[in-house]
Amino acid sequence: GFAGTGGFKDVKGHWASEAIDKVYGNRTVAGYPDGTFKPNQNITRAEAVTILNSVFNRYTTVDSLANVSVSSLNTFSDVSKGFWAYYQIIDAANAHTSQKVTTASDEEVWK
Incomplete structure (x- = not known):
């Protein structure tokens, strides 16, 4: 994988923050243009x-x-x-x- 975190505004402290950072670092996800990931949204x-x-x-x-x-x-x-x-x-x-x-x-x- 690639090192890095998404720095998403709404991920800090979320139970899945480590996994979210990994998929962002692997360039699998990019998040939303407003700097959020919306981890609780369908x-x-x-x-x-x-x-x-x-x-x-x-x-x-x-x-x-x-x-x-x-x-x-x-x-x-x-x-x-x-x-x-x-x-x-x-x-x-x-x-x-x-x-x-x-x-x-x-x-x-x-x-």
Whole structure:
């Protein structure tokens, strides 16, 4: 893992603070833009998919789909392209093979 703590405003003293710091240090979670983690809040589908994709080193972006017929992909009527986790959800909902863009990049290109 990577050293580091999230420094989240709402984690200090929480029973899971050590585990939260570990998954943050491993770059599995990032927390919310306001500097919180919300450890007592239910996790959403989008958040779960984002975490699992991170664990499995899956990083899909708009550029990842350049070689794919987007119309053939599994999509969801309640998830628009503008949604922050759209590509995370597309990645998890569609079987595919991919290749990293470069060895220094996490981004993948679907084949």
